[in-house]
Each structure stands twice: as C-alpha cells, then as structure tokens.
Amino acid sequence: MKQTRISTLISNAVATAILAWGLSELLVRLGGQLPVSTTNLLATLPVIAIVLLLLALPIFRYRAAIKEALAKPADTKQAPIKRVDPFYAIRVALLAKAVSIAGAVFTGWHAGVLIAVLGAPQITANGVWRSAIGLVASLGMTVCGVIVERACKVPPDASTGSGSDASPA
Numbered sequence: 001m002k003q004t005r006i007s008t009l010i011s012n013a014v015a016t017a018i019l020a021w022g023l024s025e026l027l028v029r030l031g032g033q034l035p036v037s038t039t040n041l042l043a044t045l046p047v048i049a050i051v052l053l054l055l056a057l058p059i060f061r062y063r064a065a066i067k068e069a070l071a072k073p074a075d076t077k078q079a080p081i082k083r084v085d086p087f088y089a090i091r092v093a094l095l096a097k098a099v100s101i102a103g104a105v106f107t108g109w110h111a112g113v114l115i116a117v118l119g120a121p122q123i124t125a126n127g128v129w130r131s132a133i134g135l136v137a138s139l140g141m142t143v144c145g146v147i148v149e150r151a152c153k154v155p156p157d158a159s160t161g162s163g164s165d166a167s168p169a
Contacts (some may be wrong), residue, residue, distance in 0.1 A: 001090075004097050004149060009142060011157050012101065013108035016154040018028055020112025036127045037110065045106060049144035054090050056148040063151060092154035100145025106138035114153050120126035 024034050062084045069078055114131035117123060 001093065002075045003101050003153065004146065005018070006146070009100060009104040009114060009146070013111065013142075016105050016108025019114035020109045021116050024110075024113055024116030028116070028120060034120060034127055035113060036117075036126075037113075039162065042133050042137060043105075045134065048099060049137075049141040050090075051104075052144050052148055055095065056151060059089055059092060059148075059151050070105040073114050079155075089152050090137070093149055096145045096148035096152065100142050100144075100149060103138050103140075103145055104140030107135060107142055110134035110138055 020035075028034060062081070065081045069081060072078060110131050114128070114135055116125040117131055120127075
C-alpha cells in the first residue's frame with residue numbers, strides 16, 4: 001500500500017471547496033439557504049480523529065519501545081519488545097488512509113461553504129461559526145489520519161539500506 005500523498009489530499013480539498021462554493025452560490029441564487037453543517041457532524045469529525053488516535057496507541061508504543069531499545073547500549077539487558085499484530089496494524093493503516101482522504105474532502109467542503117457564507121449578502125453568525133468549526137475539525141481529522149498512516153510505516157532496514165514502501169508496523 002502506498003502512502004497518501006499530501007498533494008492528493010490538497011487537490012481533493014481544493015476540488016471539493018470549488019464544488020461546495022459553486023453549489024452554495026447556486027442554492028442562494030435559486031432562493032435556497034446556504035448549506036451549513038449540523039451539530040451531529042461537527043461533533044462526529046473530532047470523535048473520528050480521537051478514535052483513530054486511540055486505535056493507533058499500540059503502534060505508537062511499539063515504535064517508542066523500538067526507539068528506546070536502539071538508544072540503549074547493546075550490552076545492557078533489555079526486556080523483549082512485544083510486537084504489534086501485523087493484521088491490526090494494516091487495518092489501522094487503511095483506516096488512517098480513509099480518514100485522511102475523507103477529512104480532506106470535508107475540509108474542502110467546509111472551506112467552500114465558509115467562503116460562500118462570507119461572500120453572501122447577509123452573513124449569519126451561525127453559518128460562519130459552524131463552517132469554521134467544521135473546517136478546523138475536518139482539518140484535524142486529516143492531520144490525525146496522515147500522522148497515524150505514517151506511524152504504521154515500517155522503518156527502512158539499516159543492514160540492507162532499503163526498506164519497504166509503506167508496509168504496516
């Protein structure tokens with residue numbers, strides 16, 4: 001599995017922002033209301049990021065234990081490091097990839113709606129705040145997804161000088 005490129009996330013966010021802005025403008029011109037996010041969505045986005053981070057805790061601990069073991073001298077006695085189940089790690093990596101892509105789409109949507117709300121003839125505080133909170137929450141979701149996905153990557157092997165592209169921890 002290849003890692004998600006930042007350029008892919010940015011292009012998804014920009015394309016969705018343009019789409020959201022265009023749809024918002026169309027709705028206003030047809031006499032409709034600007035689409036603002038519900039409270040449920042605004043609460044769900046950070047919860048998804050937190051759950052992903054909690055699922056990745058064993059992987060973070062494993063990587064910290066490896067880093068600590070490598071920092072100690074070779075002659076000191078060390079407890080064996082318990083490995084993370086590779087199937088669990090690949091599931092977390094796939095979930096992180098999905099969360100980062102979905103977060104980028106939500107980031108673009110909220111950015112496009114925020115631009116439309118700020119450019120509307122009548123600005124409602126409710127629409128501005130909901131779009132801004134949604135933008136921050138979805139951006140946090142994207143960042144958490146990218147961090148967890150990078151943590152699931154196997155570090156390059158020091159003895160051969162080559163490593164896997166993006167295998168799970």
